[in-house]
Amino acid sequence: MATEERLDEILLKTKQGSTSTLPDELSYLITAFIPSQTSDHRAKAYLILSAFCQGVRQAHPSNGQQPDPGTDALVKVFSPLIIPRLEETNENDLLVGISFLTALFQVDSQSAASIFQHDMVLDLIMDSVELSPSAELSLHVAHLLGQACGYKQSRAAITSQATAWLEEKSRSTQDTALRAAAAISLIKLKRGGASDRAENDPSAVVDASEATDESLVGVMKRLVIDGGDQSSLADAVEGLAYSSTDPSVKEEISKDPQFLKRLFVLVPKRKPGTIMESVATILYGVLVIVSNVCAYRPQLTEEQKQIEKLRSMAKAKNGSGQNAGSDTLNDETHVKERIKRLLSAGVLDVFAAAVPGADTPGIRLAVGKALLDIVTDKDNRGKVLQHGGAKLLLSLIQKATSEAKSDSALDPVHLQPVQALAKLAITSSPFQVFGPNVEAMYDAIRPFSLMLQHPQSTQLQKFEALMALTNLTSASPEVGTRVADANELLSKVEFLLLDDHPLVQRAAMELICNLIAGSDKVFESYTSINAGAQSKIQIILALCDADDLQTRLASSGALATLCSAPGACQALLSLQKERHRVLPILTLLIDPSCAPKEEDETLPESHPGLVHRGIVCACKFLLSIEDMGTRKTIVQEAKDAGLVKALENVVKQIKAAEIVQPALQTLKFLAESK
Missing domain, CATH: 1.25.10.10 (Leucine-rich Repeat Variant)
Structure with missing residues (x-):
């Protein structure tokens, strides 16, 4: 049977929910990820592997059990297929085992990490590059280690031998692809290790810059500027996506117009549906970098503020103050300046090309978050509107809300583009934001209402939703009527008239004022002769x-x-x-x-x-x-x-x-x- 036909047959079987894949089918599947296979062939193999893993996990539900029955079942299936390949000296067999384990990390990291931790597995992998150190095998070992470094369980198994090998290859000047793959592995290892230490000791102070190797960042940037094959570019962009959470890296990136120009060129200006998977991966990485560079310091809850205070006290007690510079680079002034540099470099054109070209949840979230941070500064809102930002945000919102089972079930991260749109709607007239088409204004009512009523929306999001709705109602009585008729919106706004926060209370009152003037329904509900109206x-x-x-x-x-x-x-x-x-x-x-x-009373x-x-x-x-x-x-x-x-x-x-x-x-x- 032809290879594609065989894959199609296995795919159909797994989609139908079968987990009784025959041994020869599994033996064939693990060979489908070797580099000599076409990208379409590997893409189909990923679908089969994903469907198979899901089927096994459904057949072995965890119910909180440890060890996890689903992971154990997958390990029992795949270990006998992977480990014997790694024990071989033939490079093709080694590539089969290494490429399949790399793919398994991307599909089911728990089972892959468990296999990676098996006795001798890492030793066998490292022996393979000693026995048969071809460029192709070394590259795939670096990619596998990069996957392993991305997960705490498998990261703990990385030996000093593996780390030394990665450091050596990251300095290679002969093979840029290998250099990039090794560098991203080291970046994941360093940053993951820092996160692990913070997780194990919540009082520990871990500065982002401690986990950032400036020389590796330089390698990644140079790879982007010089260009190269898709594999090395993807690794370089991924490495920078990890590193760009460090304030010093954010500054370095934003101040390098040559790098930004080359980075933004990686975003293809093509029609929807024409972007290949490899390009989409790079595109996502570019957007994560942009999102990280634009990010403001998160607003902390009272509990989080207390934890930060304890950490600062612990740091002062230890006589360590190395994160002072990072705190300064993350202040509002520095973030605003970084955003302005990205705007000058043409980042808004990147957003316009990204979403239609590769519409994935990750890309939508990255764009929504970045736009929210950009429009936080009022001075940037006009530029965003000129580049079609409101239309883009509406498309992000409509996609997210259509995929949610209910409004209350919407993940609160999807409120970020709604909040960005609200900020635009607060400072500009509805016609400037949505254009002359009243349907666009109608489309904005539901997301603003959703953000106002969402159980996890912040006080600021509630306030901005109220302000945006108030501005919308000023457009016309018809829009005001639509706002008044939105599901349970009016009762929520009336409840917020009693809110403890004066700004929320004010915004609720201003919206009610507009609705009373613009909606007959609301006017009548306040002027009827009954106890409720009184x-x-x-x-x-x-x-x-x-x-x-x-x-x-x-x-x-x-x-x-x-x-x-x-x-x-x-x-x-x-x-x-x-x-x-x-x-x-x-x-x-x-x-x-x-x-x-009254005595001592101050009159307004x-x-x-x-x-x-x-x-x-x-x-x-x-x-x-x-x-x-x-x-x-x-x-x-x-x-x-x-x-x-x-x-x-x-x-x-x-x-x-x-x-x-x-x-x-x-x-x-x-x-x-x-």
Whole structure:
């Protein structure tokens, strides 16, 4: 049977869920990864291997057992196929065993690491390059060691002999591919070792620069600048992706325009679906490098801050201060400058080419994170919009949300492009962000609503979602209606009116204000004659007395709009009768100096916007009262609250007709109602 036909037959069998692959089929499969096979052949073999491993694991569920039954089953299947090959002296047999174990690391790292740890396996691998040190075999051994160095379990098995061999090959000037493969193995080994030490001792302070070898970084950069075959470029880019978490490497990369130019050239400008797997691997590495260079220092939780404090104390006690430079290079100023250098080098064009060309989850996440960091600085947002950033972010968001089983099940990392889009929508008009096509605005409502309601969204993400939705509702009543109709959004926003954080509370109030003015549905829900509507108005009234000026402006604006409806005025009258707070709050809006003052109480400052809103509210509310008995009571309460004096001051001091006219109308009503 022809080789491709045989692979197709095995693939069909594994896709159907069969784990009873025949010995001769497995013996054939392990030969499918040798370098002489075509890339298409190896790609199909990877599918078979992946399906087979998944099938075995499903047949041997772990249920928390140790050792893992699935891993044990796979080791029993593959060890008899791999180890005898490594015991051979024939180079072809050695290549079969080494290339298959490398592939197994990429498909099922647990079983591969377990086999790698077997007695004599690493010795046999290292003996192979002593007995038959061809360039091809050495390259594949370096790739296998690179895979092993990427996992804690197998990394622990790396011997000093293997490390010395890698160091020797990383200095080779004859074979750039081998040099790159050895260098990436060493980088993984150093950085992985640093992570292992930190994991074993949480109080230990491990500076990223401690795990970075500057000479290896130089090798990687030179390989990119000089160009070369796909294999060495892929290794160089992967090595830099690992190393670029180090602040000093970030600085070095961002300050090298020649390197950035060559790096960005690696991103092909082709139509979707035309990028080969090897190129997609390089593309992903390029985007990880960009994402690392653009990354701001993460915001720590209170618990994380305490841990960092303990680490700093431990470091000071040990008399070690070598991470001070790294901390400085990771501050906001340095990150902003690095981002500006990448923008000057054309990084936005890289994003535009990357996502359509190779649409994978990893690439989408890297682009989304990088764009979020870029638009964190307001000065960069215009450039991002000019390069179609909003459209690109919407495509990332739509793909991620369509793949999630539910909104709440969406991995919070996928909120990063939503947050980036929200930042753009906050500082620019909806038409600048989304263009004249109103459908794009409609498409943005769901992700903003999702970020607001996601159980793992941060306080900043909630705040920015509210701000973005507020800006969207300003586009048109139709958009406001769509926002109001979004699933459970309105109840969430109303709940956030009571949030402890003043900025979140302000943003929620501003959105409610826009929805009351732009959505008939929301307006009616606040002006109906029922207890629910009265409770809502009571919250808005209370926020008219908030400490934050913008919150007071938004809440008083919402109240002024609501007072055009009899239901809202009736609710205010009921609240005045029950709590006697409506008239004092209106006085504070119009002229705080006229309000009764408690000892040591600091009254809020006056503001023209509050004056206008307060007078409109007072006029509409008071003129809605028809019962003469109630009028007389309210007149006295208005005097006691200082409202009459406040209105008189306005008439004397302000000339604007839109303010004076309703003030005079209200004073006339009060005079006639005595």
